[in-house]
Amino acid sequence: MAAPATSAPSAPPAPVAPGDLSEGGSRGPPDLPPEPKQLPELIRLKRDGGRLSDVDIRGFVRAVVDGSAHGAQIGAMLMAIRLRGMDLEETVALTRALATSGQQLEWPEAWRSQLVDKHSTGGVGDKVSLVLAPALAACGCKVPMISGRGLGHTGGTLDKLESIPGFTVIQSPEQMQGLLEQVGCCIVGQSKKLVPADGILYEARDVTATVDSLPLITASILSKKVVESLSALVVDVKFGGAAVFPSQAQARELAEVLVGVGAGLGLRVAAALTAMNSPLGRSVGHSLEVEEALLCMDGAGPPDLRDLVTRLGGVLLWLSRQAETQDEGAARVAQTLDDGSARDRFERMLAGQGVDPGLARALCSGTPAQRRQLLPRAREQEELHAPADGMPWLRVHLDAPALSAAQRRALQEALVLSDRAPFAAPSPFAELVLPPPRTMSTHTQQ
Numbered sequence: 001m002a003a004p005a006t007s008a009p010s011a012p013p014a015p016v017a018p019g020d021l022s023e024g025g026s027r028g029p030p031d032l033p034p035e036p037k038q039l040p041e042l043i044r045l046k047r048d049g050g051r052l053s054d055v056d057i058r059g060f061v062r063a064v065v066d067g068s069a070h071g072a073q074i075g076a077m078l079m080a081i082r083l084r085g086m087d088l089e090e091t092v093a094l095t096r097a098l099a100t101s102g103q104q105l106e107w108p109e110a111w112r113s114q115l116v117d118k119h120s121t122g123g124v125g126d127k128v129s130l131v132l133a134p135a136l137a138a139c140g141c142k143v144p145m146i147s148g149r150g151l152g153h154t155g156g157t158l159d160k161l162e163s164i165p166g167f168t169v170i171q172s173p174e175q176m177q178g179l180l181e182q183v184g185c186c187i188v189g190q191s192k193k194l195v196p197a198d199g200i201l202y203e204a205r206d207v208t209a210t211v212d213s214l215p216l217i218t219a220s221i222l223s224k225k226v227v228e229s230l231s232a233l234v235v236d237v238k239f240g241g242a243a244v245f246p247s248q249a250q251a252r253e254l255a256e257v258l259v260g261v262g263a264g265l266g267l268r269v270a271a272a273l274t275a276m277n278s279p280l281g282r283s284v285g286h287s288l289e290v291e292e293a294l295l296c297m298d299g300a301g302p303p304d305l306r307d308l309v310t311r312l313g314g315v316l317l318w319l320s321r322q323a324e325t326q327d328e329g330a331a332r333v334a335q336t337l338d339d340g341s342a343r344d345r346f347e348r349m350l351a352g353q354g355v356d357p358g359l360a361r362a363l364c365s366g367t368p369a370q371r372r373q374l375l376p377r378a379r380e381q382e383e384l385h386a387p388a389d390g391m392p393w394l395r396v397h398l399d400a401p402a403l404s405a406a407q408r409r410a411l412q413e414a415l416v417l418s419d420r421a422p423f424a425a426p427s428p429f430a431e432l433v434l435p436p437p438r439t440m441s442t443h444t445q446q
């Protein structure tokens, strides 16, 4: 991470109510609006280490959405931001410009304190959202989750859900409201109506080596969440060998930017730092992760996944004042996994988002072996054996006829045999960065 967001300007931006996204920060005198800069000038300004005004940022985002910006100009601006960084005020302005590139979601007033969501900076084997959204719905929350696709080497929640035949990630705001009324949660993608600018920049970042930029990650995540008009958001900021940022210190820096920009936009954001040195759970790959998410909703499955789901859910219930403590919130989320109510919501969400109701039922009520028959499978499976006692330690699902010798060697070299006690994955949850007290209101920090 070469270019962290530089320190905040002297006065932090005034907080804005979540629904109030129309007005920017700095503006020209009313009778003399500043001449909008052309894109090459904006790119040059950022390339040379200058700061972009709110008008500049809105001009860039407008050009991205209306198609007047060339792909090369988008890539150049992303790289300039990646290398030069943005201060807090610029990052707030970028987040707001992305959010207002589409429609703001509005919900019935009665839902105000129930609206919560979670987002992850991206990991390997991270299927938490698949479990947490329905679990929170079963706790009485409304979860209008706008999620993402794979970015860099990390997997995307939408891609995982699309491995379920019929699942449709594009839902109109009206359809989302219907899902929240009937199910309590939905998991959708950005679209032409919802945060279209993020869709374009997200794809461009993936192919221009600009994924690991604090302001770009922050604006991408928070723009989708600001649009949702939430009561509280928790961002799972991963650190470690399989995360975008390897060190906990770098992840903490991102967490602080996320929380600070959230506060600048009137959004109550907490950031959990969680370890991503090994895949979460035991399965990696879209349909395999759906299977493992269902196992977690059976009240079973790998302990590290259950731990993260319940702890992140506990933070959200506490932050939105629906639980007295994080532990109480976590226990309520755990209860929905054990009594089948989270799985019931998942089944209803699948049926509500285009999956044949019979398939949704069979998936949710079936055994793991039956579920596997219902989801797409790779053509081949190859097991790798431990050299010492010959037991299989890894099963690779692949469409090619077999692993190449180099792939097999690389995987086998990852295996370490030792005489130590069997390895139990520790809780990934390391640290929680909380929003400033003025956005916490009646809560004290735990």
Ligand code: URA
Pocket (backbone or CB within 6 Å): 120, 121, 122, 147, 148, 151, 216, 217, 218, 220, 221
């Ligand atoms: N998720 C997003 O939506 N954007 C990012 O940049 C990273 C994770």
